[in-house]
Amino acid sequence: xxxxxxxxxxxxxxxLFNVTVLEEHGYTPLVATNGEEGRNLAKQEKxxxxxxxxxxxxxxxxRLYRELKTDKTLKHIPIIMLSGIAEKSFLRSQKVLAxxxxxxxxxxxxxxxxxxxxxxxxxxxxxxxx
Amino acid sequence: MNRILLVxxxxxxLRVLGISLRADGYAVLTASSGEEALAIFARETxxxxxxxxxxxxxNGIEVLREVKHISEETEVIIITGHGxxxxxxxxxxxxxxxxxxxxxxxxxxxxALKRAQDKIxxxxxxxxxxxxxxxxxxxxxxxxxxxxNFQGKLIRSSNDGIVATDEALxxxxxxxxxxxxxxxxxxxxxxxxxxxxxxxxxxxxxxxxGVMEENGLxxxxxxxxxxxxGNGENIPVRFxxxxxxxxxxxxxxxxxxxxxxEIKRLERELLKAERLAAVGQTVAGLAHGLKNILHGxxxxxxxxxLGIKKDDTAKLKSGWDMIKRNIGRTxxxxxxxxxxxxEREPEFEDCFPNEIxxxxxxxxxxxxxxxxxxxxxxxxxxxxxxxxDPRIIHNALLNLMTNAIDACLFDEDTGKKWQIDIATxxxxxxxxxxxxxxxxxxxxNEVREKLFTSFFSTKxxxxxxxxxMVTRKLVEEHGGWIDVISAPGxxxxxxxxxxxxxxxxxxxxxxxxxxx
Numbered sequence: 001x002x003x004x005x006x007x008x009x010x011x012x013x014x015x016l017f018n019v020t021v022l023e024e025h026g027y028t029p030l031v032a033t034n035g036e037e038g039r040n041l042a043k044q045e046k047x048x049x050x051x052x053x054x055x056x057x058x059x060x061x062x063r064l065y066r067e068l069k070t071d072k073t074l075k076h077i078p079i080i081m082l083s084g085i086a087e088k089s090f091l092r093s094q095k096v097l098a099x100x101x102x103x104x105x106x107x108x109x110x111x112x113x114x115x116x117x118x119x120x121x122x123x124x125x126x127x128x129x130x
Numbered sequence: 131m132n133r134i135l136l137v138x139x140x141x142x143x144l145r146v147l148g149i150s151l152r153a154d155g156y157a158v159l160t161a162s163s164g165e166e167a168l169a170i171f172a173r174e175t176x177x178x179x180x181x182x183x184x185x186x187x188x189n190g191i192e193v194l195r196e197v198k199h200i201s202e203e204t205e206v207i208i209i210t211g212h213g214x215x216x217x218x219x220x221x222x223x224x225x226x227x228x229x230x231x232x233x234x235x236x237x238x239x240x241x242a243l244k245r246a247q248d249k250i251x252x253x254x255x256x257x258x259x260x261x262x263x264x265x266x267x268x269x270x271x272x273x274x275x276x277x278x279n280f281q282g283k284l285i286r287s288s289n290d291g292i293v294a295t296d297e298a299l300x301x302x303x304x305x306x307x308x309x310x311x312x313x314x315x316x317x318x319x320x321x322x323x324x325x326x327x328x329x330x331x332x333x334x335x336x337x338x339x340g341v342m343e344e345n346g347l348x349x350x351x352x353x354x355x356x357x358x359x360g361n362g363e364n365i366p367v368r369f370x371x372x373x374x375x376x377x378x379x380x381x382x383x384x385x386x387x388x389x390x391x392e393i394k395r396l397e398r399e400l401l402k403a404e405r406l407a408a409v410g411q412t413v414a415g416l417a418h419g420l421k422n423i424l425h426g427x428x429x430x431x432x433x434x435x436l437g438i439k440k441d442d443t444a445k446l447k448s449g450w451d452m453i454k455r456n457i458g459r460t461x462x463x464x465x466x467x468x469x470x471x472x473e474r475e476p477e478f479e480d481c482f483p484n485e486i487x488x489x490x491x492x493x494x495x496x497x498x499x500x501x502x503x504x505x506x507x508x509x510x511x512x513x514x515x516x517x518x519d520p521r522i523i524h525n526a527l528l529n530l531m532t533n534a535i536d537a538c539l540f541d542e543d544t545g546k547k548w549q550i551d552i553a554t555x556x557x558x559x560x561x562x563x564x565x566x567x568x569x570x571x572x573x574x575n576e577v578r579e580k581l582f583t584s585f586f587s588t589k590x591x592x593x594x595x596x597x598x599m600v601t602r603k604l605v606e607e608h609g610g611w612i613d614v615i616s617a618p619g620x621x622x623x624x625x626x627x628x629x630x631x632x633x634x635x636x637x638x639x640x641x642x643x644x645x646x
Contacts, residue, residue, distance in 0.1 A: 011426070013425075013426040013452045013455060013456065014425065014429065016448060016452060017425075017428075017429030017430075017433070017452070020429075020432070020436065020445070021432070024436065084418040084419075084421035084422045084425070085418060113421065114421040114422060114424065114425035115421060115424035115425035115428045116425065116428070117428065118429075118432045
């Protein structure tokens with residue numbers, strides 16, 4: 001049984017893609033379609049890695065990201081952000097939130113901009129959790 | 131109490147008359163000669179003098195003249211001998227107020243005194259009145275001067291150009307504000323120019339009609355126009371004016387001009403900035419949408435490759451489905467973009483709005499059933515055949531109904547019995563109201579504010595972020611407007627009001643009409 005990787009994305013295409021890549025490379029995918037599901041699964045399953053979309057309806061990926069990174073029991077879990085938003089926009093949003101008095105959270109372990117090649121995704125995962 | 135100076139060379143008369151006058155309540159001074167009388171008069175200035183006319187030394191006439199010389203207002207009564215008409219006439223000539231004959235009778239004296247008293251009283255009143263009047267005139271003059279100064283300063287310091295004419299339309303007021311707009315110096319304009327040389331022919335006609343014609347307009351409300359300045363520059367201005375009246379008489383005209391050059395420049399800059407911002411936003415939003423689609427296509431090809439390599443039909447199929455879905459998303463995005471970017475004039479033709487609404491409801495019946503949403507129609511039977519753009523109604527309702535189903539789909543309260551209502555109402559003689567309501571997820575204020583902006587979507591991968599923007603554009607091109615009310619968890623109602631023409635009528639560009 002491979003390492004557990006939690007995929008949080010509202011887009012079924014992205015989920016299918018991520019899950020396939022993970023399975024092809026011997027990981028065990030866990031799937032959540034929104035932030036709330038993602039939070040619950042992360043707490044329950046304590047995955048080795050989370051792959052997270054920045055923009056999701058209802059509850060944004062940014063919020064889940066900040067929750068995971070500030071939760072004592074979860075903040076050690078590495079996160080790969082996978083998004084259509086440019087990395088520098090995402091980092092700027094984090095800086096702005098910190099300036100507004102919210103907690104400063106560490107940068108994600110990796111940031112991939114869509115569209116991403118299967119090999120690149122696999123290589124990034126391998127680099128982080130082996 | 132009046133004081134009387136009594137003058138007579140006969141001591142008996144002085145004594146008798148003195149007693150009689152004192153008894154009547156007067157303060158009496160007596161003198162037995164003209165000279166003595168004048169000395170007392172100079173010292174005491176009594177209001178009344180009664181003097182005998184025939185006296186040794188200075189006679190009564192001379193006393194009269196001296197007294198009147200000293201004090202014009204003193205009343206002098208002359209006592210004449212019997213039948214001395216000439217002296218009496220002379221006395222009156224010198225300003226005696228009355229004369230009485232000797233021997234002096236009480237009754238005669240009383241009447242003469244009463245007349246003199248009345249005269250004194252009237253004179254005093256007149257004097258006071260005159261004094262007050264002078265004072266008042268002075269104060270009023272000061273006030274008028276002050277106001278006139280104030281108004282002059284107001285006119286001078288007004289930022290607006292102010293030009294006033296007399297009834298012959300000759301320019302009499304032309305302030306520095308007008309100088310700045312028209313470019314001619316004041317001294318070349320006032321009393322030298324006629325409005326024909328300053329205003330455009332349209333404005334001249336307005337004033338000419340207002341002044342010359344009985345039923346010409348008297349007030350010209352603010353309107354945008356342009357004037358040609360002294361150096362030939364075309365200057366955009368706001369103009370208003372009126373014909374001035376005093377009672378029924380026309381006094382002239384006044385015109386106000388506001389320089390719009392700066393405002394126009396700022397408007398142009400703002401427009402440019404907005405367009406640039408819109409382009410920036412569009413590119414950013416578009417890039418995000420395209421990246422997601424590209425990601426889907428890449429993911430799809432990855433799955434197809436994998437399926438071929440491993441001869442795995444399931445993977446092959448899911449990969450191919452993914453590619454097809456993303457081709458679908460591409461065409462939706464492109465179509466929305468095309469609709470949004472294209473300026474399209476509504477094409478009015480005869481149609482039945484209720485039928486269009488029912489068609490849209492039928493079209494979405496399958497999707498609604500899948501999503502466990504019930505569609506209810508309440509269509510106003512008084513709406514019949516009208517002239518509107520049926521494509522706009524169809525597109526707008528289809529978009530709003532699709533949104534309404536999605537709003538139910540996104541609702542977390544799965545215990546709810548979801549329902550969408552589509553209603554039409556004949557609002558008045560020229561507009562129809564369409565309401566699309568759902569009892570789904572509803573929206574926060576934050577979401578509602580962003581609703582009609584580009585690439586804002588709460589639907590994640592499902593939305594292009596253009597739908598409502600396109601809907602609003604179509605509705606506005608049709609000369610109508612769109613409203614929304616919503617409460618999180620309760621649902622949302624979108625309302626569209628669209629104007630129509632009677633069946634058989636065409637209308638050109640109603641959006642343009644509305645702007646005017």
